[in-house]
Amino acid sequence: xxxxxxxxxxxxxxxxxxxxxxxxxxxxxxxxxxxxxxxxxxxxxxxxxxxxxxxxxxxxxxxxxxxxxxxxxxxxxxxxxxxxxxxxxxxxxxxxxxxxxxxxxxxxxxxxxxxxxxxxxxxxxxxxxxxxxxxxxxxxxxxxxxxxxxxxxxxxxxxxxxxxxxxxxxxxxxxxxxxxxxxxxxxxxxxxxxxxxxxxxxxxxxxxxxxxxxxxxxxxxxxxxxxxxxxxxxxxxxxxxxxxxxxxxxxxxxxxxxxxxxxxxxxxxxxxxxxxxxxxxxxxxxxxxxxxxxxxxxxxxxxxxxxxxxxxxxxxxxxxxxxxxxxxxxxxxxxxxxxxxxxxxxxxxxxxxxxxxxxxxxxxxxxxxxxxxxxxxxxxxxxxxxxxxxx
Numbered sequence: 001x002x003x004x005x006x007x008x009x010x011x012x013x014x015x016x017x018x019x020x021x022x023x024x025x026x027x028x029x030x031x032x033x034x035x036x037x038x039x040x041x042x043x044x045x046x047x048x049x050x051x052x053x054x055x056x057x058x059x060x061x062x063x064x065x066x067x068x069x070x071x072x073x074x075x076x077x078x079x080x081x082x083x084x085x086x087x088x089x090x091x092x093x094x095x096x097x098x099x100x101x102x103x104x105x106x107x108x109x110x111x112x113x114x115x116x117x118x119x120x121x122x123x124x125x126x127x128x129x130x131x132x133x134x135x136x137x138x139x140x141x142x143x144x145x146x147x148x149x150x151x152x153x154x155x156x157x158x159x160x161x162x163x164x165x166x167x168x169x170x171x172x173x174x175x176x177x178x179x180x181x182x183x184x185x186x187x188x189x190x191x192x193x194x195x196x197x198x199x200x201x202x203x204x205x206x207x208x209x210x211x212x213x214x215x216x217x218x219x220x221x222x223x224x225x226x227x228x229x230x231x232x233x234x235x236x237x238x239x240x241x242x243x244x245x246x247x248x249x250x251x252x253x254x255x256x257x258x259x260x261x262x263x264x265x266x267x268x269x270x271x272x273x274x275x276x277x278x279x280x281x282x283x284x285x286x287x288x289x290x291x292x293x294x295x296x297x298x299x300x301x302x303x304x305x306x307x308x309x310x311x312x313x314x315x316x317x318x319x320x321x322x323x324x325x326x327x328x329x330x331x332x333x334x335x336x337x338x339x340x341x342x343x344x345x346x347x348x349x350x351x352x353x354x355x356x357x358x359x360x361x362x363x364x365x366x367x368x369x370x371x372x373x374x375x376x377x378x379x380x381x382x383x384x385x386x387x388x389x390x391x
Contacts, residue, residue, distance in 0.1 A: 002079075004089035005033035005063070007294055010070050010080065010233070011096030012036035015262035018287020019094050019294070020062050026295040032062040033088060035080070037069055037097070073237040075255050092294045095245060095260045096287070097230040109201035115146055115224045124222055125153065131219035132156050135208050137196050139163045141170070141309070143224035148311045151186050158189040158216050160196055160208065171341070172328050175355070178336045182312045191216070196223075230264055242266055243275075249300040251290040261290040271304045271320070271368045304365055319364050320351030329379045333357075340364075340383045348372055349379070357383070 007023050007030055009016045016034055023032055069083040073093075080088050111127060113120055115136075124146075128134055132155045136147040139161030147159045163169050166180040184190060191210070198209035199221060206221040231241040239253050240246040244266035251259050251267060262283050269275055285303040292299055308317040321343055332339035340360075343351035349371040352364035363383045367374070374382075 002087045002089060003033065003063075004031075004091075006030035006091045007032045007094070007291075008080065008088055008090035008092070009034045009062075009094045009096060011094070011098065011262065011264075013096075013098065013262075014283040015096040015287040015290075016094075018284055018289075019096065019261065019291035022288040022291020022293075023295055024291075025288075026292055030091075030295075033065065033090070034062050035065045035068050035070055035082065035088070037067070070233060073233050073239075075237045075239065075258060078257055091257070093258045094290060094294060095234055095258065095264060096262045096290075097233065097264050098262070109206065111201060111206050111220045112199060113220065113222045115142060115222045120222075121146060121149065124150065124220060127220045128155050131205075133205065133217075133219040134158070135160065135206070135216055135218035135221045136224070137161075137208070137222065138224035139166060139169060140224060141307070143222075145309050145311060146222060146224060147183065147188055148186070151183075151188050152312070156189075157187075158191060158218060159183065160191040160194045160210065160216065162193065162195050164193050166190060166192065169324055170322050171324055171353070172330060173324075174336055175330075175341070176324070179311075179314070182314060186312055234258075234260065234264075249302075250293045250297050251286070251301055252293065252297065259290050259294055261286045267301065269304055270302050271365070271371075304368065306361055306365070308361075315356055315358060317354045317358075317361050317364070318351065319361065320349070320368050321345065322351045322353055326350065329376055331380045331383070342367070342379050344376070347376070349374060352383075354383070 009019055009032070012034065020032055020034065023030065065082065070080045071083050072081040078090055082088065113124055124134065134150050134155045134157050136143050136157060136159045143159070143161065144167065147157050151157045165173070165176040166183060167176040171179060180190065195211045196208050197211050200207045205217045205219050208216045208218065208221060210216065231245055234245045235241045239255060239258060244264050245253060245260035247253055247260050247265050247267050249268055251261050251265060253260060266275065286301060289299065289301045289303070304319060306317060306319040323343060327344040329342040329344065330339060338356040340357060341353040341355065342349050349367055352367055354360055354364060360383050367382060
């Protein structure tokens, strides 16, 4: 069985939705096919598809191949083969596959969730409706935000993380300590400097074995592991890969018929340089941009991504590299409550964190864009929280 599409998208979620919309902006007639991998919820075995997919493509329209894997890409023949044996031909292909979770020792049990986004949050909420004990594993942004949301919704959360201080890998020491205190005050049980070495699922719950031999038993365990770009499909087809699938500023690979976007794409950010990024903001903007580019290749992708979160009474936005190992310049308006932290790499600003300073994201992006012209002495007061017209 074979079908042909003018535009074929391998992947689902926000990138695929944005790409379909971008294509339709510039080509009202070309056929669009979307191959979305298996997205099956452990809850009662029900099929789960992301909201952007189910909403966006209804207006495109596009032909959906749901719960389907692409197993082979033939770049020369311009075809992909699915796990159902279908051969799909394309004029232009977009690879927008989500990241592969880093391997963990999770048992195969519906009460153990590898957390990657909002769909998994809904799943955990449902699983813990009557059994509220949750163990969250990890100290990165995903695990931190998940633990806070679950605590606010009334779940009894234990957060296990390898750092000595929660947020210690991200924030300067004093700020990390204040951040950790916010979780303690909200009733989250904190297990710092702890690694989970094993997990056992039984009738009474999921037991997390730890390196300090103090096991934790919970109703649901959620792991927020690191992710790796899913480059195997492209690599096997001879497409250039490095940290991700290598693309140019129009999100095109060296093959003019193949594009990549989202988590899997390694692209040249106009401010931050070549990188792979996993941000909701980035996925949405890049999806629309790559869809337009697949039609006419006219526009370069110039959007620098950012992320934001609200954790209890703390709101933060960040752009660039947020890494506590870098040199920092802290500019506090209200000590450890409201301020701007600049992260410097070899003396040049590489990241900006706005801590309870809303509405100044554009100013932060301008700092990154002009970073090479700035000295350390220029940074204090550069982003003034209360200055009218700052953005």
